[in-house]
Amino acid sequence: MNRIVEIFSKLKSIDRRYIFLFIGAAAFIPLIIPLGLPLGVTPSSQNLFNAVDSLKEGSVVMLTFDYYPSTLPETEPMSYAALRQLFKKNIRVITLTTIPLGALSVMEEVVKNVAREYHKEYGTDYVNLGYKYGYVAVMLGMGRNISDIFPKDNYDHKLEDLPLMREVKNYSHVDFIFVVSDNATVDYWVSLVNAQFGVPMGAGVTAVMAPKCYSYLQTKQLVGLLGGMKGAAEYEKLTKNPGRASRGMDPQSIIHILIIVFIVLGNVGYFVSKERKIQN
Secondary structure, rough: OHHHHHHHHHHHHHOHHHHHHHHHHOOOOOOOOOOOOOOOOOOOHHHHHHHHHHHOOOEEEEEEEOOOOHHHHHHHHHHHHHHHHHHOOOEEEEEEEEOOOHHHHHHHHHHHHHHHOOOOEEEEOEEEEEEOOOOOHHHHHHHHHHHHHHHHOOOOOOOHHHHHHHHOHHHHHHOOEEEEOOHHHHHHHHHHHHHHHOOOEEEEEOOHHHHHHHHHHHHOOOOOOHHHHHHHHHHHHHHHOOOOHHHHHHHHHHHHHHHHHHHHHHHHHHEEEEEEHHOO
């Protein structure tokens, strides 16, 4: 018994480099040897999937890339999974971003890659509007006429020359908006576009943003929500397109468990050593 007490009392003085080593191994090993840990699906992710899945073939969805490159591990898998679901159902897609730094190149890469997978034709099956400064004015202006805000697409084509945009004049011709964001633009999409124009909307956000955005589920201004890498992995599972988020869940889960173990052991070591001092 004294030996056990002695071991626990030493835990509070363990070299932190060993902790870093364990955390590093927990992150690296599952990437090399996938564990395939079970992944549950939250109702908010399921509801978003169901809302998109219920759209009819030929519907129009606006997909936003409102995130910076620093959050790609969480947000980019959401964009890939959403776009694959949309193209698989033969839903027409309009993409845009309200972020000036990096998002435009990310959007171009994602859209072109997935369009190539599903043999989609630009101008008919999808259109990339690109970036326009001033997201409040952009969001409100598209409610009147998209071509007033984006007279040309991201590749300098006039909107009237694109078959899809000849049909889609404003939000009244958009069946759903899928916002992927790592910042406050999701609040503006909800308060300006959903509240004023009534377009059904779902969102994928970073983990730190998710708690605030759950209030939009309660008010039914969002039909569903993806939160962080787990939300992205859930959507990959629902769309049957496992990708980077799904692969990242094993290391994330193991690291969380390991951190909890270290916290418990550290606290036990603290209280054991404290009790030992009292007895001495």
